[in-house]
Amino acid sequence: MSVHDLSAAARPNAPTTTYRYDEFDADFVRERVAEFREQVRRRLEGSLTEDEFRPFRLMNGLYLQLHAYMLRVAIPYGTLTARQMRCLADIADRWDRGYGHFTTRQNLQYNWPKLIDTPDILDALADVEMHAIQTSGNCIRNVTADHFAGVAADEIEDPRATAEFLRQWSSLHPEFSFLPRKFKIAVTGATHDRAAILAHDIGLRILKNDAGDIGYQVMVGGGLGRSPFIGKIIRDFLPRADLLAYLEAIMRVYNRYGRRDNKYKARIKILVHEKGIEAIRDAVEKEFASMDRSVFSHDPEEFTRIAAYFAPPPYESLPAVSATLRAARNDNPALDNFVAVNVSPHREPGYAIVTVSLKPIGGIPGDATSAQMRTLADASERFGFGELRVSHEQNIILPHVKQDDLPALWRILDAAGLATANAGLISDIISCPGLDYCSLATARSIPIAQEISKRFSDMSRQRRIGKLGVKISGCINACGHHHIGAIGILGLEKKGQESYQITLGGDPTFSAAIGEIVGPGVGAEQVPDVIEHLVDFYLAEREEKETFIDTWRRVGHARFKDALRREGEDGAYI
Amino acid sequence: MAAFKNPQILLASDLRDGEVMFLGASGWERDHRRARVALDAAAAAELEKIGHAEYASNHVVDVYLTDVEIEPDGVPTPLHYREKMRIKGPSVRRDLGKQATGA
Amino acid sequence: MALISDGRFVEDGWRRLADEEDLPKSGRIIVSLARLPHALEKLTPETSLGVLAPNTTEIDALATALPRLGLISIAFPAFADGRGFSLARLLRSAGFTGELRASGRLLADQYTHALGCGFDAIEIPDDLAARQDETQWRAARDAYSRTYQRGYISRGSILDARRKAAQ
Numbered sequence: 001m002s003v004h005d006l007s008a009a010a011r012p013n014a015p016t017t018t019y020r021y022d023e024f025d026a027d028f029v030r031e032r033v034a035e036f037r038e039q040v041r042r043r044l045e046g047s048l049t050e051d052e053f054r055p056f057r058l059m060n061g062l063y064l065q066l067h068a069y070m071l072r073v074a075i076p077y078g079t080l081t082a083r084q085m086r087c088l089a090d091i092a093d094r095w096d097r098g099y100g101h102f103t104t105r106q107n108l109q110y111n112w113p114k115l116i117d118t119p120d121i122l123d124a125l126a127d128v129e130m131h132a133i134q135t136s137g138n139c140i141r142n143v144t145a146d147h148f149a150g151v152a153a154d155e156i157e158d159p160r161a162t163a164e165f166l167r168q169w170s171s172l173h174p175e176f177s178f179l180p181r182k183f184k185i186a187v188t189g190a191t192h193d194r195a196a197i198l199a200h201d202i203g204l205r206i207l208k209n210d211a212g213d214i215g216y217q218v219m220v221g222g223g224l225g226r227s228p229f230i231g232k233i234i235r236d237f238l239p240r241a242d243l244l245a246y247l248e249a250i251m252r253v254y255n256r257y258g259r260r261d262n263k264y265k266a267r268i269k270i271l272v273h274e275k276g277i278e279a280i281r282d283a284v285e286k287e288f289a290s291m292d293r294s295v296f297s298h299d300p301e302e303f304t305r306i307a308a309y310f311a312p313p314p315y316e317s318l319p320a321v322s323a324t325l326r327a328a329r330n331d332n333p334a335l336d337n338f339v340a341v342n343v344s345p346h347r348e349p350g351y352a353i354v355t356v357s358l359k360p361i362g363g364i365p366g367d368a369t370s371a372q373m374r375t376l377a378d379a380s381e382r383f384g385f386g387e388l389r390v391s392h393e394q395n396i397i398l399p400h401v402k403q404d405d406l407p408a409l410w411r412i413l414d415a416a417g418l419a420t421a422n423a424g425l426i427s428d429i430i431s432c433p434g435l436d437y438c439s440l441a442t443a444r445s446i447p448i449a450q451e452i453s454k455r456f457s458d459m460s461r462q463r464r465i466g467k468l469g470v471k472i473s474g475c476i477n478a479c480g481h482h483h484i485g486a487i488g489i490l491g492l493e494k495k496g497q498e499s500y501q502i503t504l505g506g507d508p509t510f511s512a513a514i515g516e517i518v519g520p521g522v523g524a525e526q527v528p529d530v531i532e533h534l535v536d537f538y539l540a541e542r543e544e545k546e547t548f549i550d551t552w553r554r555v556g557h558a559r560f561k562d563a564l565r566r567e568g569e570d571g572a573y574i
Numbered sequence: 575m576a577a578f579k580n581p582q583i584l585l586a587s588d589l590r591d592g593e594v595m596f597l598g599a600s601g602w603e604r605d606h607r608r609a610r611v612a613l614d615a616a617a618a619a620e621l622e623k624i625g626h627a628e629y630a631s632n633h634v635v636d637v638y639l640t641d642v643e644i645e646p647d648g649v650p651t652p653l654h655y656r657e658k659m660r661i662k663g664p665s666v667r668r669d670l671g672k673q674a675t676g677a
Numbered sequence: 678m679a680l681i682s683d684g685r686f687v688e689d690g691w692r693r694l695a696d697e698e699d700l701p702k703s704g705r706i707i708v709s710l711a712r713l714p715h716a717l718e719k720l721t722p723e724t725s726l727g728v729l730a731p732n733t734t735e736i737d738a739l740a741t742a743l744p745r746l747g748l749i750s751i752a753f754p755a756f757a758d759g760r761g762f763s764l765a766r767l768l769r770s771a772g773f774t775g776e777l778r779a780s781g782r783l784l785a786d787q788y789t790h791a792l793g794c795g796f797d798a799i800e801i802p803d804d805l806a807a808r809q810d811e812t813q814w815r816a817a818r819d820a821y822s823r824t825y826q827r828g829y830i831s832r833g834s835i836l837d838a839r840r841k842a843a844q
C-alpha cells in the first residue's frame with residue numbers, strides 16, 4: 001500500500017451526509033416489520049386470502065413473479081451508506097442468490113426470496129435503517145431525487161431533505177394508502193433535471209423566488225405506461241411551509257376523483273388529462289384553502305431538523321485540478337477514458353463525482369453481485385466518506401471522490417469488473433427485468449440490452465457516437481422508461497412471438513418528450529441491426545457536437561424512419 | 575370456458591416459497607416433466623378443480639392451466655414462451671432456477 | 678354483519694331501515710342517502726337518525742343534515758377502494774361528531790387507517806369476522822405506537838414526540 005493509500009484508509013468512514021433514524025423512526029420501522037410478520041402468519045394460517053393479502057404484501061415490496069417472490073427494498077432518494085450496502089450484500093448471500101438488481105426507481109430487487117423468510121429479511125434491513133415500505137402498491141411510493149443531490153454544481157438546494165420529509169409524511173398514511181393506483185413523487189433541486197420529474201405523478205422542482213425564499217414548482221400528472229404524459233404545472237411557486245398541506249390537497253382530490261373503474265385509467269395523469277389541468281388546479285386550491293393548516297405549523301422546524309442531516313462531508317481544501325490525476329491519465333488510456341466518460345464535476349474543488357456503471361458489455365443492466373456490492377462499500381469508505389448513490393439509470397454513484405484518488409479507485413473498480421467507461425453512452429442501457437423475471441412482461445428486455453451492448457462493444461465507437469440513452473421495457477408498464485429514451489424499445493407479444501417496438505426522440509429532462517414510434521415491431525434478432533442503422537444514419541447526418549437527440553430533432557423523425565426503410569433487402573426493414 | 579384445443583397442464587406457485595409447481599399424479603411437483611397432462615376438457619376441468627381447492631386451502635397461488643405439446647419422449651412442453659420460461663428459469667441466468675438443476 | 682368498536686365485536690344499537698319500510702316512531706335507524714331528506718322531515722324527537730352514504734358522496738349533500746345525524750356509515754364497495762377514508766376525513770373536518778362507520782369487507786390491516794381518518798367503528802360481513810377475530814383487530818389497533826402524519830388520529834405522533842424530546 002502506498003503512503004497515499006494509507007492516508008485514504010485513515011479517513012473517517014462514519015457517514016454524516018445522509019439521514020439517520022432517531023428512536024422514533026427506528027421504532028416505526030420495527031413495528032412495520034412486526035406487522036408484516038403477523039400478516040405473513042395470518043396469510044399462511046388462512047386468516048387472509050391471497051386477494052386480501054396481495055395489497056399488503058405489495059405495500060411492503062413483495063411481489064410474486066415468474067419464478068419466485070421478488071422483494072423490492074427502498075433506497076430513499078437513492079442514498080446508501082457503506083454499512084447499508086454491505087447489509088444488502090449479506091441479505092443477497094443469506095436469503096437470496098448472491099446478487100441484487102438496482103432499478104430505475106433507485107431501489108434494489110431480490111429475485112428469489114421466500115415468503116416465509118421475508119420478515120427476517122426486513123428485520124435485517126431495519127438493523128441498518130432500511131425497509132421495503134411502499135415500494136409497491138397503490139400508495140405513495142418511494143420518493144426519488146436527483147442522484148447528484150448535494151454535490152451537483154448546478155444545485156439550488158439538496159433535494160434529499162425534501163424527499164426525506166415526504167418519505168416520513170407518506171409512510172403508512174391513514175388516508176392515502178388505498179389510492180386508485182400507485183403514486184410516484186420525484187424531487188430535483190438543480191437546474192438540470194436528472195430525476196425525470198416530469199414523468200412522475202408529482203414532480204417537485206426546488207426554486208428560489210425573487211424574495212430569496214425557497215419553494216417548489218409543482219408538476220402533476222406526468223407518467224409513463226400505457227398512456228404517457230408529461231407533467232403539467234399546477235403551482236408555480238409553493239412556499240415550503242405549505243408543502244405537506246398542498247400535497248395532501250392533491251392527494252385528496254386524486255383519492256376521491258381518480259378513476260377506479262379501469263386500472264389503466266386510474267393514474268392521476270388520466271384525471272388531469274380528462275378534467276384538464278385548470279379544473280384539477282381549482283379543485284386542489286379549493287381543498288387547500290379549506291384545510292386546517294394549523295396542524296402543519298411545526299413543519300418548518302421539522303424540515304430544518306431533517307435538512308441538517310444532509311450537511312456536506314468534511315471536505316479537504318484542495319486545488320481545483322489534480323496533478324496526480326493528470327499524470328496518471330497520461331500514463332493510462334483506460335483510466336483516461338474512464339475519467340472522461342464516468343466522472344462528473346463536483347462543486348467542491350479537487351473532488352469528483354464517479355459513476356460506477358452496472359452495465360458491463362453484454363451484462364445484465366443494474367445487476368450487482370454481493371461481492372461487487374462489498375467492493376463498492378469498501379471503496380466508498382476509502383474514497384468517498386462512506387456514501388453511495390443509486391441512479392435511476394441503474395448505476396452506482398460515488399459522490400465525493402478526491403480527484404487524487406481516482407487512479408486508485410479505478411484500479412479497484414477495474415479488478416471487480418466495475419470500471420466500464422460507458423456512463424451515458426449507448427451501452428449504458430436502462431432495462432427493466434422483463435420476461436426473464438417479471439410476471440407482467442410481454443417480452444424479454446435484458447437479452448435485447450445485452451445484444452445491443454455487444455454490438456457496440458467497441459468503446460471508441462461508443463465514444464464517437466456520444467451521449468445516447470437506450471431504454472428498454474418488457475411491457476407497456478414502462479419500468480424501463482422506454483418512452484423517454486432517445487431510443488426506446490418496448491417488448492410486446494405479436495402472434496405468439498416476442499416483438500419489439502422502437503421509438504425515437506424521448507427525453508427525460510426538463511425538455512421532456514415522449515418518443516415517437518418508428519414503425520411496426522421487429523423480432524428480437526433484428527433489434528441490434530435496427531439500432532445500428534439508426535446510429536449510422538445519425539453519424540452520417542450529424543453536425544458538429546450534435547448528440548443523437550439533437551440530430552433527430554433537427555433532421556426530423558420522418559428521415560430517420562426512411563433511413564430504416566431503405567435498408568432492408570426487400571425494401572423494408574421494419 | 576375456452577374451447578379445448580391442446581393438451582394442458584396446471585401450474586401454480588408455492589405460497590410459502592414462491593417456486594413454480596405443476597400438478598402431478600399425486601400432488602405438486604417442482605419438475606414439469608412429472609406434470610399430469612389433461613388430454614380433454616373434462617380432464618382439464620378436473621385439474622382446475624384440484625387447483626382451486628389447493629388455492630382455497632392456502633397451499634398455492636396463481637393457479638392456471640397452460641397449453642402444452644407432448645414431446646416424443648412424453649414430456650409436456652408449454653406452447654407459450656412465457657411458460658417455457660417458467661419451467662426453466664431466467665434465460666439470462668442459466669445457473670439459476672429449475673434449469674440449474676437439470677430441468 | 679359484525680361490528681367492531683375499540684378492538685371488540687359489539688352489539689349494533691342501530692338498525693338499517695329498508696327503503697320500503699315505514700319510519701319508526703322511535704329508536705336508532707340508518708336510512709339510505711336517497712331517503713335522507715324525507716327521513717329528516719318526518720323524524721320524531723324519539724328517533725336517532727343515521728345515514729348510509731356511498732363513498733362518492735359530496736360533503737355538500739350532507740352539510741345541512743350533519744348536526745341532526747347521529748351516525749354516518751360509509752360504504753366500502755371493496756376493501757382496497759380508499760375513497761371512504763377521504764370522505765371520513767372531510768366529514769370530521771366539517772365538524773361531524775357523531776358515530777362514523779366504515780361498512781364493507783374491510784380488513785384488520787386497515788384498522789389504523791380507518792381510526793386515523795376518524796372512523797369509530799367497522800362493520801364487516803360475518804364470514805370475514807369468522808376469519809379475523811377480535812385479537813387480530815386489537816393487534817392491528819395497537820400495531821403502531823406512533824405515526825408520522827399531522828392532524829390524523831393515532832396513539833401517538835412522532836412529530837410531537839420529537840418536539841418533546843428536543844426540549
Ligand code: SF4
Binds near residue numbers: 434438477478480
Ligand atoms: S415494464 Fe413490464 S416487464 Fe418491465 S418490469 Fe415493468 S411490469 Fe415488468
